[in-house]
Amino acid sequence: xxxxxxxxxxxxxxxxxxxxxxxxxxxxxxxxxxxxxxxxxxxxxxxxxxxxxxxxxxxxxxxxxxxxxxxxxxxxxxxxxxxxxxxxxxxxxxxxxxxxxxxxxxxxxxxxxxxxxxxxxxxxxx
Numbered sequence: 726x727x728x729x730x731x732x733x734x735x736x737x738x739x740x741x742x743x744x745x746x747x748x749x750x751x752x753x754x755x756x757x758x759x760x761x762x763x764x765x766x767x768x769x770x771x772x773x774x775x776x777x778x779x780x781x782x783x784x785x786x787x788x789x790x791x792x793x794x795x796x797x798x799x800x801x802x803x804x805x806x807x808x809x810x811x812x813x814x815x816x817x818x819x820x821x822x823x824x825x826x827x828x829x830x831x832x833x834x835x836x837x838x839x840x841x842x843x844x845x846x847x848x849x850x851x
Contacts, residue, residue: 735763735846742842743767748830749838750809753823754816754846755780768825780823783813801839803832814839816846 731807739752745764751766753773759781761773787802804811812835822842825836 732763736765738842738845739763739765742824742838746826746830746834746838748809748827749803749824749835750827751776751825752761753777753780755821757781757784757819757821757822762820766825771825776823780813780821784821787813810835812839814843816843820846 735754739754739779739830742752743749750768750803750850751771753764753766754762755777756762759777761777764773764776766773783802783804784799788799791797791799799815802813806827809828810826810830810832812826814822814824816822822839826835826837
């Protein structure tokens, strides 16, 4: 059911995501041009504006790579470093959900939780 959604609704969804998986240290819903709609971070030192700008850049590069390699439309980008993962998951045409996780995060659990929150977010007119 499509409807009007408030920033508090997105924050609630992100809070639930962090509660469902303790290895998720932060989540941010960002527009494709880098504006942060809602964000929740348990880790110190993460700046929302920085996440927004980097997410937009990552989304653009990832879409170009997928297009150039003839892989269809971008769904998700996963980056892994020694301190954990950064996962950027497209929601519709104009939104990306960014997760920051610990290195102990299980990608299967992340995918499961992303599927649930994506379905919930897609119920709204974004």
